């Protein structure tokens with residue numbers, strides 16, 4: 124089927140030329156109120172990203188995702204593999220939140236919060252503007268032969284990009300293994316930790332490749348969130364949009380000429396200056412409509428507003444708006460789909476908060492030793508052997524830990540000289556113990572027992588076990 128003429132732009136992407144080769148984008152340096160606001164948001168988020176591995180709450184790193192040791196800290200709360208269900212709920216909440224946000228506000232996340240956009244547009248691109256100059260200078264430099272100036276500029280830029288990539292890798296490592304460990308590795312020197320240094324350098328290479336070369340391709344080709352836009356967006360979603368009704372008028376766009384009555388001629392407000400295209404970091408023409416490549420960076424809004432101001436026309440020819448806002452001139456409304464997502468989100472957040480509130484600082488698991496039934500001892504005492512595992516999720520050592528039977532006469536004997544246990548901060552204590560009951564107290568071949576775990580006289584956890592006795596045949 125042949126593509127309609129007004130949809131031909133969808134057959135190709137701006138970053139790949141007809142021969143299938145990379146077409147480099149030289150976006151104009153953005154400026155304007157939205158760009159200034161994005162700069163503030165970006166620098167705040169960058170400061171947060173770089174600082175949070177070094178912030179501690181109750182001795183816990185503020186954010187840590189130690190997949191290697193399966194330990195996670197979120198907002199200073201430590202999560203263990205035993206808390207996996209909480210982690211899964213948090214992830215589901217995150218996905219629903221992003222889905223809801225996308226249905227309502229399109230790809231705003233990409234433009235304002237996504238680390239790829241922030242690093243690319245607010246760090247690497249700004250360094251590039253500083254070294255190579257704005258769009259025209261960059262294009263000239265690109266065409267220029269490899270003379271002293273070009274070599275100097277390129278080497279300087281690539282060196283700075285490499286340093287920043289190395290820095291980013293270190294920060295990601297601090298999230299992965301913890302900032303304390305990272306600082307120890309740094310002070311002890313790389314030779315001692317080659318196993319960490321090698322992946323660190325590989326990641327430095329990956330970041331360098333992404334920000335120095337791959338760039339907008341991440342958003343256009345690689346990002347799965349970008350691919351989802353097609354199914355999540357509808358005509359009511361707020362996106363960066365060109366007001367085609369106003370821009371095209373009844374007679375299309377036309378270049379600006381002084382003292383010309385555009386309205387009488389039926390021309391729209393778009394003066395076809397291409398500034399919105401030149402400033403676009405993904406190289407698209409937003410006037411073609413909502414496109415998958417648009418990361419909602421708002422650069423074209425600022426650029427077009429500047430043009431509108433210059434020619435004395437109202438701002439907002441390109442603005443945050445939905446297709447319906449533009450077609451019917453109606454304000455933003457919550458759709459049934461969004462209300463549904465909000466309801467699910469509120470329920471899940473409630474469930475998560477409830478589970479967090481009920482979560483114990485200590486997790487106890489007591490299991491019967493596999494293959495062992497019971498032992499008949501003197502005086503009709505039946506003994507079962509159990510293994511225990513105690514997980515201390517706090518950042519304080521828990522001392523004087525002991526087990527007691529609740530509501531049941533009997534003995535607990537630890538297989539160690541120590542009758543009480545110490546669990547190091549964020550540590551695990553494991554061991555074996557015997558539980559002994561009088562046969563007459565078992566009342567059958569199986570009995571449920573409740574075991575309380577105490578630290579001194581403070582009850583810190585409760586767990587249940589099954590106690591086995593001899594089968595009675597009466």
Ligand code: SF4
Pocket residue numbers: 365370392393394395396397398399400410426427430440441
């Ligand atoms: S910047 Fe505005 S006026 Fe210029 S081409 Fe883009 S939409 Fe038209």
Ligand code: SF4
Pocket residue numbers: 363399402403404405406407408409416417418419420421422423424
């Ligand atoms: S079309 Fe506008 S908002 Fe979208 S990526 Fe390009 S400049 Fe940014």
